[in-house]
Amino acid sequence: MDEHRSIELxxxxxxxxxxAAEPDAAAGLVRQCGGLPLAVKIAGARLIGRPDWxxxxxxxxxxxxxxxxDELRYGDLAVRASLAVGWQGLGGTADRLLRLIGSLAVDDLGLAAANALDGRAPAAVHRxxxxxxxxxxxxxxxxxxxxVHDLVRLDARERSAQLPAAERHEAAERFVHxxxxxxxxxxxxxxxxxTWRWTTGLPPDRLRTRGLPGADRRQFIEWIRAESGNLVRxxxxxxxQSPATITAYALAAHVPVGSQGCWQERREICELAVETGEEADLAHVRRDLGLVYRHLGLQDKARVVLRQAVEAFRARGEQYLEADALVLLADGSDREAGFSHLQRARELARQVNEYRAEANALAAMAELLADGGxxxxxxxxxxxxxxxxxxxRSTTGIGRALGKxxxxxxxxxxVEEAASYFADAADVSARVGMSLREAARAWDLADVLHDLGRFDEAREQRARSIELGVQLGAIAxxxxxxxxxxSRPKRPATLRSDP
Structure with missing residues (x-):
């Protein structure tokens, strides 16, 4: 049942x-029953018996x-006993698969992930x-x-304890890999x-399974959107599993997941890696975490981790990465310190012939100059x-520069020139799968088209941006x-232009 019908029951x-006296508590209670009529009835029966609760x-x-x-039982009624009926006659392999799913504590999963978790032939897993x-x-x-229904998941997790610990560990390892x-x-x-994003931490030859088969950019986008609820879990x-595994996972996730926004998910993943990952490889993670903190408005936290990253890259003689972190550190610094960081970043980038860091430094300098008029x-x-x-020929970079x-x-x-740049930036971002940036630039384009009196075009671009924002979970x-x-709403803070 949906929440309304569950509350009515x-x-x-x-x-x-x-x-009526506790509407929020009532809604929370039926959510914990998962809309299962039997669970709601048992909860109701227990509450009838305890008017003091x-x-x-x-x-x-x-x-x-x-x-x-344990709480969802009353007399002869029990959710656990009701679920047991469904387990009867499953057969050994289906029973095992559900127990393994329960051991993960995830709410849903895709077929490819289930194949990795189970470890058998895909056709058998599908059956x-x-x-x-x-x-x-x-x-x-x-x-x-x-x-996976919440209560089924809890039941399956209890039953998973009956599987050998080694079997559960190997399955979880395949799933994470x-x-x-x-x-x-x-x-x-x-x-x-x-290259460090797919070589740092766990060595590639130690992965126990392959990734999503034959995926292109569009399929990766669809997969990340579908998996957004599982990324932190x-x-x-x-x-x-290991410090090397969480370090590798955080670094691999940052760019593709960031293309779809997911700021809070990236924060939680990076913070978990900083807490539990391999210290020797955490400079990269701290750099990523600094970027996330910056976009979330947590400037003090950003400065701390970015300084740590700069010092680590400098000590290791990694000039490109030091330059990259200095550009991020400049944002949120005062004007004099910001220019100093950016000039140093540009010098380092040119020393190692690294155009991306130089371009980032130049763009950040432009922002400081614009702030000064x-x-x-x-x-x-x-x-x-x-x-x-x-x-x-960096298409992603071209889209970023056009937007700036x-x-x-x-x-x-x-304004006319701005409209042209925003239109090109949105289209380029769409081609390379930077969906959050596309949504932000389409919004910017709608604003300037509205200011130019081109209202129909403005509505079209606004609709494009809002639709993308909903797909990404950035707009409810x-x-x-x-x-x-x-007619001309302010862009939501969740539609950040530069993920």
Whole structure:
């Protein structure tokens, strides 16, 4: 049942006045019952028998997953016993597969991940997944995904303890390695020059399974969006396996996951890696974490980890990476310190002939110059940035530079020129799968088109941006409806232009 019907059933059992007195607790309670009618009925029966209990107190008892199934029993009624019916007649391999899924504590998974977890031939795993759906222990999702009901997951996790510990460990390792291999493959596509993203931490030859088979950029985007709810949980599993595994996972995830936004997920993954990863390789992770902190507005935290990264790269003589971290450190520094960091970053980049770090330094210099009102010099630095990216045929970089030029022109009143730059930036970002950047630049384009009186075109671009934002989880559906109703709404902070 959906939440509304579940609350209605609860209210009929315990009285509407009791539910009306604690509406939030009632909603939380039925969510913990997972919309399962039997679970709601048992919860209602227990509450009838205990008029002295508040709904909040009982919901708090249900919030402990380790004891939830114990709480959901009343007399001869028990959720655990009801679920046991579905397990009967499964057969050994389907039974084992569901126990392994339960051991992961994930809410859903895709077919390829299930194949890695199980370790048998894909056709055999697919047949067992069908059996689990037919037994109503899994629910078919979009595409080739399977959802695990909360209470089924808790039951399966309890039953997984009956599997040998070595078998559970090997399955979890295959599962994590599938995600790691997939993210490394995506990193090769998104950041082909950043070899440390697929070689640092766990050596490639130690991976026990391959990643998503035959994926291209569009398939990686769809996979990351579908897996967004599992990314942090897989990081937790990786951290439990070894420092090398969580370090490798954090570095592989950063760029492809960042292409779809996922700022909070990246924060949690990087923080977990810093806490539990291999210290020798954490400079890269701290650099990534500094970028995330910066975009989340946590400037003090960003400065701490970025300084640590700069010092580590300097001690190791890695000039390109030192330059890259200095550019990030400059943001949030005062004007004098910022220019000093950026000049040093540009010098280092030129010493090692590293155009990406030089381009980043020039773009950051342009922003400082624009803050000081110097349009001419800011424009000159951005033109240099664009030429570097064009010379080296960096499509991702070209899209970034075009967007920065659009921002500068908009800021100084060159609106027609800004519209042209934003249109090109949005289209280039779409071609390379930088969906969050595409959404941000489409929004910017809508703003300048509106200011130019081109209202139909502005609405079209705004709709494009909002639709992408909803797909990425950066805009809630109800918020999207509010934005569509406004003629020139302010861009949501979640649509960041430069992920």
């Amino acid at each position: 609860l209210a009929r059992m315990i009285g509407r006045e009791r539910v 508040t709904l909040a107190a009982f919901a708090d008892r249900l919030s402990d997953e380790r004891g939830r199934l 067992d997944l069908d059996r689990l759906v037919e037994a109503r222990l899994l629910e078919p999702g979009a595409g080739d995904r399977y959802a 599938f995600y790691l291999a997939t993210l490394r493959d995506a990193s090769r596509l998104y950041a082909p020059h950043s 897989v990081a937790q599993l990786a951290a439990a 110097d349009y001419r010099e800011a424009r000159r630095r951005l033109d240099q940035t664009l030429r570097l990216y064009l010379t080296h 030029l659009g921002e500068l022109c908009q800021r100084f009143g060159h 559906p109800d918020r999207a409806a509010e934005l569509r109703a406004q």
